[in-house]
Amino acid sequence: MAKHKTPLLDQLESGPWPSFVSDMKQEAAVRAKNEKNIEYQIPQDAVEDLLGVLELSYTDGTTHWKHGGIVGVFGYGGGVIGRYCDQPEMFPGVAHFHTMRVAQPAGKFYKTDFLKNLCDLWDFRGSGLTNMHGSTGDIILLGTTTPQLEEIFYELTHKFNQDLGGSGSNLRTPADCIGEARCEYACYDTQDLCHTLTQEYQDELHRPAFPYKFKFKFDGCPNCCVASIARSDMSFIGTWKDDIRIDQDAVAGYVNGDFPPNGGAHAGRDWGAFDIEKEVVGLCPTECMKYEDGKLEINNKECTRCMHCINVMPRALRPGKEKGCSILCGAKAPILDGAQMGSLLVPFIEVNKEDGYAAIKEVIEAIWDYWMEEGKNRERLGELMKRQGFQKLLEATDIKPVPQHVQEPRTNPYIFWKEEEVEGGWTRDVNEYRKNHLR
Numbered sequence: 001m002a003k004h005k006t007p008l009l010d011q012l013e014s015g016p017w018p019s020f021v022s023d024m025k026q027e028a029a030v031r032a033k034n035e036k037n038i039e040y041q042i043p044q045d046a047v048e049d050l051l052g053v054l055e056l057s058y059t060d061g062t063t064h065w066k067h068g069g070i071v072g073v074f075g076y077g078g079g080v081i082g083r084y085c086d087q088p089e090m091f092p093g094v095a096h097f098h099t100m101r102v103a104q105p106a107g108k109f110y111k112t113d114f115l116k117n118l119c120d121l122w123d124f125r126g127s128g129l130t131n132m133h134g135s136t137g138d139i140i141l142l143g144t145t146t147p148q149l150e151e152i153f154y155e156l157t158h159k160f161n162q163d164l165g166g167s168g169s170n171l172r173t174p175a176d177c178i179g180e181a182r183c184e185y186a187c188y189d190t191q192d193l194c195h196t197l198t199q200e201y202q203d204e205l206h207r208p209a210f211p212y213k214f215k216f217k218f219d220g221c222p223n224c225c226v227a228s229i230a231r232s233d234m235s236f237i238g239t240w241k242d243d244i245r246i247d248q249d250a251v252a253g254y255v256n257g258d259f260p261p262n263g264g265a266h267a268g269r270d271w272g273a274f275d276i277e278k279e280v281v282g283l284c285p286t287e288c289m290k291y292e293d294g295k296l297e298i299n300n301k302e303c304t305r306c307m308h309c310i311n312v313m314p315r316a317l318r319p320g321k322e323k324g325c326s327i328l329c330g331a332k333a334p335i336l337d338g339a340q341m342g343s344l345l346v347p348f349i350e351v352n353k354e355d356g357y358a359a360i361k362e363v364i365e366a367i368w369d370y371w372m373e374e375g376k377n378r379e380r381l382g383e384l385m386k387r388q389g390f391q392k393l394l395e396a397t398d399i400k401p402v403p404q405h406v407q408e409p410r411t412n413p414y415i416f417w418k419e420e421e422v423e424g425g426w427t428r429d430v431n432e433y434r435k436n437h438l439r
């Protein structure tokens with residue numbers, strides 16, 4: 001019999017989709033019976049009490065978790081998030097219920113033995129509840145007590161060769177898409193770049209020294225499966241410089257109905273005959289395509305790499321061969337000033353493994369120097385960019401302005417130039433003209 005009545009949580013199980021509440025109840029029942037005869041290192045009824053405190057939070061319309069303050073493992077400022085319940089007498093099993101972030105492997109590839117051993121460890125020293133993966137990208141181990149933190153950390157590092165993730169005002173655990181391992185659209189090796197930068201910047205990950213949190217995320221192509229453009233202070237999105245490759249025979253195959261569009265993703269429904277004008281050309285956001293006399297033409301100078309045409313006709317259209325990535329900066333969630341998407345900083349940069357990604361690291365470190373010098377406490381990079389202007393970021397990184405940096409045409413006619421920015425002493429000549437000819 002359940003320890004706490006949870007009518008509001010029960011309602012969440014009534015929908016058509018699987019519910020996290022059902023998973024929690026299942027784990028609570030397993031721990032109550034302890035059929036595996038595990039010598040639990042945290043209260044056996046921790047998950048039961050977790051259900052109870054969540055029900056109370058829904059009833060009261062407010063959280064019953066206090067900020068954990070400083071809690072962690074020796075020598076590490078990141079990776080452990082302190083969680084304390086403000087009703088310890090009512091819910092002693094979760095009086096403290098810390099969350100641990102564990103660095104996930106690049107691309108989230110696992111061996112089943114690793115996952116089994118990780119679950120066994122967490123059944124023994126934690127609540128048994130995990131989040132694979134949290135919005136941060138990490139392996140999230142939900143709920144343990146302070147005395148278990150060092151024990152878990154020792155086993156993770158010595159038995160699993162696995163490190164803690166990021167938390168606090170530091171570099172958060174970098175996350176990437178599956179990339180070239182299984183995706184035909186990937187324009188660079190997301191896994192290698194993610195792994196390399198994770199190893200390179202371990203100190204920034206574990207020893208908080210930034211004004212606030214900082215996130216890297218890596219998308220292999222503009223489809224942006226990791227949503228890096230919306231979720232990371234520094235977003236790396238695969239792209240190409242040359243023309244989209246066109247196979248005209250395959251284009252004809254789609255038009256004739258020989259191939260299903262969208263890679264056959266909608267094969268279960270009859271959408272009717274494929275209409276290239278309606279489904280591809282007419283949906284191009286920059287109208288840079290035309291289909292005439294059985295041939296598809298693309299004005300690549302106007303292409304913004306939206307990927308729509310490639311997604312619809314993957315046999316016929318491919319990314320170009322001169323591949324690399326774009327770097328965008330400043331995305332964040334709406335804590336202050338609302339949500340922000342990333343702004344384009346580097347339109348194209350080669351992703352060069354041979355030199356250890358030296359050009360990318362140079363951009364990263366220039367941004368960090370600027371942000372750590374100018375950023376206020378708890379100010380994200382995007383908020384600093386909004387406060388000081390994008391031009392300051394360009395100056396800090398020594399990147400020359402290009403048309404791709406312009407978000408929209410200028411509408412303010414009152415532009416004030418610095419004299420050193422104007423070629424040929426234009427400002428001086430105008431002032432001289434005014435002095436001599438205007439009364």
